[in-house]
Amino acid sequence: MTPTDTAALPSKTFPVEFSGTKAGYFKLWFVNLLLSILTLGIYSAWAKVRNNQYLYGHTQIDGHRLNYLATPWQILRGRILAILVFGGAYLLATLVPPIMVLFVIGYIFVLPWAIGQGLRFTMRMTSYRNVRFSFEASYGDLFVHFILLPMVAAFTLYLTAPWIHKQISEFLHRSVTYGGKPLKIKLSTGHFYFAVLCTLFVGLIVGLLVLALILLGTGLVEMSPGYGAAYTGAGFILGYLGATFCSGIYMAMIRNHVMNNLEAEGLASFRSNVEPLTYATIAASNVLLLMLTLGLAFPITRIRMLRYTCAHTRVTLTPAIATMQNTVDEKYSAFGEEAAGLFDSDLSLA
Amino acid sequence: MKQQAIYGHYLLANQSRSLDAQARCDDEGTIWLSQRSSGEALAHFSASDIKHQPLIAGLPAELVFADGSRFVPDDVNHRWAGSSSGQRLAEWLESHWLGVLVSVVAVPAFLWFMMFHGIPRMAYAGVEMMPRSVDEQVGQQSFKTLEYLYLEPTKLEPDYQQRLNADFAELLKRLNLPAERYQLHFYSSIIGANALALPDGTIIVTDALAKLMEDEPQQLHSILLHEIGHVEHRHGMKQLAQTTATSFLFAMMFGDIEGMGELVIGAGGSLLESSFSRDMEREADAYAHQHATQAGLSAQDFADAMRTLGLPELMLLGEDGHWSDYLSTHPGMGERIRTAEQAAEDENAAQ
Numbered sequence: 032m033t034p035t036d037t038a039a040l041p042s043k044t045f046p047v048e049f050s051g052t053k054a055g056y057f058k059l060w061f062v063n064l065l066l067s068i069l070t071l072g073i074y075s076a077w078a079k080v081r082n083n084q085y086l087y088g089h090t091q092i093d094g095h096r097l098n099y100l101a102t103p104w105q106i107l108r109g110r111i112l113a114i115l116v117f118g119g120a121y122l123l124a125t126l127v128p129p130i131m132v133l134f135v136i137g138y139i140f141v142l143p144w145a146i147g148q149g150l151r152f153t154m155r156m157t158s159y160r161n162v163r164f165s166f167e168a169s170y171g172d173l174f175v176h177f178i179l180l181p182m183v184a185a186f187t188l189y190l191t192a193p194w195i196h197k198q199i200s201e202f203l204h205r206s207v208t209y210g211g212k213p214l215k216i217k218l219s220t221g222h223f224y225f226a227v228l229c230t231l232f233v234g235l236i237v238g239l240l241v242l243a244l245i246l247l248g249t250g251l252v253e254m255s256p257g258y259g260a261a262y263t264g265a266g267f268i269l270g271y272l273g274a275t276f277c278s279g280i281y282m283a284m285i286r287n288h289v290m291n292n293l294e295a296e297g298l299a300s301f302r303s304n305v306e307p308l309t310y311a312t313i314a315a316s317n318v319l320l321l322m323l324t325l326g327l328a329f330p331i332t333r334i335r336m337l338r339y340t341c342a343h344t345r346v347t348l349t350p351a352i353a354t355m356q357n358t359v360d361e362k363y364s365a366f367g368e369e370a371a372g373l374f375d376s377d378l379s380l381a
Numbered sequence: 382m383k384q385q386a387i388y389g390h391y392l393l394a395n396q397s398r399s400l401d402a403q404a405r406c407d408d409e410g411t412i413w414l415s416q417r418s419s420g421e422a423l424a425h426f427s428a429s430d431i432k433h434q435p436l437i438a439g440l441p442a443e444l445v446f447a448d449g450s451r452f453v454p455d456d457v458n459h460r461w462a463g464s465s466s467g468q469r470l471a472e473w474l475e476s477h478w479l480g481v482l483v484s485v486v487a488v489p490a491f492l493w494f495m496m497f498h499g500i501p502r503m504a505y506a507g508v509e510m511m512p513r514s515v516d517e518q519v520g521q522q523s524f525k526t527l528e529y530l531y532l533e534p535t536k537l538e539p540d541y542q543q544r545l546n547a548d549f550a551e552l553l554k555r556l557n558l559p560a561e562r563y564q565l566h567f568y569s570s571i572i573g574a575n576a577l578a579l580p581d582g583t584i585i586v587t588d589a590l591a592k593l594m595e596d597e598p599q600q601l602h603s604i605l606l607h608e609i610g611h612v613e614h615r616h617g618m619k620q621l622a623q624t625t626a627t628s629f630l631f632a633m634m635f636g637d638i639e640g641m642g643e644l645v646i647g648a649g650g651s652l653l654e655s656s657f658s659r660d661m662e663r664e665a666d667a668y669a670h671q672h673a674t675q676a677g678l679s680a681q682d683f684a685d686a687m688r689t690l691g692l693p694e695l696m697l698l699g700e701d702g703h704w705s706d707y708l709s710t711h712p713g714m715g716e717r718i719r720t721a722e723q724a725a726e727d728e729n730a731a732q
């Protein structure tokens with residue numbers, strides 16, 4: 032088939048089917064955790080690959096699964112290299128303290144590159160129907176979007192932050208390619224400000240509720256002193272849950288807006304109808320679960336959120352999806368991704 | 382003889398085109414692929430040209446062929462005869478609660494072993510191999526930081542300082558320790574009545590401590606003896622080595638496992654550090670007791686010093702830069718006094 036043949040055929044809309052289960056993923060995650068610990072972290076490269084393979088493979092669109100293609104050795108090599116580079120820099124900084132200044136300046140310039148390499152690796156290791164994604168962005172663009180614009184946000188007292196978030200979001204998505212074709216996206220600044228306003232409004236209500244609970248608690252504590260510390264702790268937890276809930280509102284609204292304005296021209300378009308209140312409730316209850324289980328509920332929280340978001344996402348594919356060519360080599364170093372991980376800037380799309 | 386047909390998708394190399402296909406495996410392990418509807422042959426690959434993809438519970442066992450094409454079986458439970466036993470083991474462990482059960486027992490046991498035996502031993506052995514010149518480098522660095530953050534010039538009388546310096550020199554002489562390894566400094570500090578030992582042999586006594594024990598010189602000497610114990614055992618370096626090894630190990634073990642990282646590293650790290658520090662305090666106390674007679678003191682002086690310190694402020698004797706947090710870095714005062722008095726009794730019995 033050639034693209035001209037397929038153009039006449041109608042597009043079809045598919046749900047994003049997620050078949051991962053809480054019990055299934057919990058077992059996989061936990062056993063991999065054990066093996067990572069027992070091997071003093073060496074197995075964690077295998078663990079990372081297997082965790083990703085589980086989550087990607089259980090995501091299906093039109094009967095085809097996503098594939099995570101990185102190999103453990105690739106991850107391990109990248110990680111060792113990153114540790115050597117960072118360890119060397121750390122040692123040098125300890126022995127010759129003045130060099131620290133140089134490293135801080137260097138960090139600002141290396142960070143955008145590392146983020147770009149990390150995203151590139153993640154995208155290149157993702158494939159759909161045997162064709163890989165990629166992330167193609169120039170160093171200048173990365174520097175502008177990850178260093179300059181965040182600085183602008185700080186200088187304008189974060190009044191421009193929604194606009195800057197929109198710029199970064201557009202940049203991230205239009206840099207993604209599938210089969211060599213970049214995605215297209217057009218977002219509205221107004222929508223980002225609207226999402227902030229909605230979040231602030233919800234934040235006001237949540238804040239008043241938390242305050243009321245804290246005041247109520249103060250009354251109780253006065254009657255039974257000695258519980259002061261527990262009470263302060265509970266106040267912090269409530270505040271944190273409230274903040275997670277509010278950020279959930281914002282994230283859900285932005286997710287819908289981004290997905291609904293994203294397309295791979297002539298190939299695919301997306302629909303997301305996530306309910307902000309439901310999304311925020313899941314996010315906040317996930318945080319509570321993590322606190323109660325000291326982090327052990329992590330796989331369960333992951334599945335809960337993925338199930339919900341996948342169930343509220345649809346993809347419309349044109350027949351041209353079957354005519355793509357892969358343009359990405361198999362060989363690619365994981366150094367950038369591991370370096371970005373050490374920089375503590377694990378970014379993810381959507 | 383070819384085995385039963387396995388239905389699935391055949392994805393062509395470097396293309397998004399997918400064909401409904403069936404795969405048959407023969408006795409040599411060669412895979413024969415054909416169109417599902419027409420039965421028309423598509424390709425075949427010998428066992429050495431087949432790469433079995435990792436097996437994950439609930440996902441089909443995909444095959445990638447030498448040319449980059451891929452076969453995805455429809456049946457998620459189908460497993461090929463050619464997949465390696467290692468892969469099958471990983472999948473088995475990940476899909477049985479037994480694997481989880483083993484983890485629940487083995488992970489804490491292993492962590493406990495590493496934290497209380499593995500890491501301290503490695504740190505100790507590592508430091509023993511390091512030349513003393515490294516201690517001096519590190520000591521001077523931390524002295525500068527400490528001076529900047531916590532220390533003010535001393536307000537002690539020059540006479541008293543001189544007297545203490547002379548006493549300290551005498552103490553070193555009696556213990557047969559090289560005088561050039563040690564320097565005694567006095568500082569006024571917000572950390573209160575306290576003494577600190579740095580890896581390079583710098584011993585800092587705060588004005589508050591010196592004043593508190595002005596009339597009881599043997600008590601101050603016994604505390605100096607404890608600090609000398611820290612230097613002789615190279616505790617500063619051991620703590621540094623241990624902290625570095627722990628953070629590295631924890632970052633390796635948990636760094637990549639999302640959701641666990643910060644939590645475990647934070648909690649485990651501080652718990653471990655304080656337990657390690659308590660052990661070192663006991664070791665320095667033991668040094669002080671063992672060398673008390675040689676230094677012209679008695680272990681009883683140390684017990685008295687602990688009481689003197691404990692009375693005015695309910696603060697534990699803290700050194701090495703950190704004093705009593707919620708998780709104590711020092712053994713309990715009562716325990717330290719009891720141990721010292723026991724040592725004093727042993728001294729008397731030996732005479």
Ligand SMILES: [Zn+2]
Binds near residue numbers: 607608662665700
């Ligand atoms: Zn001590």
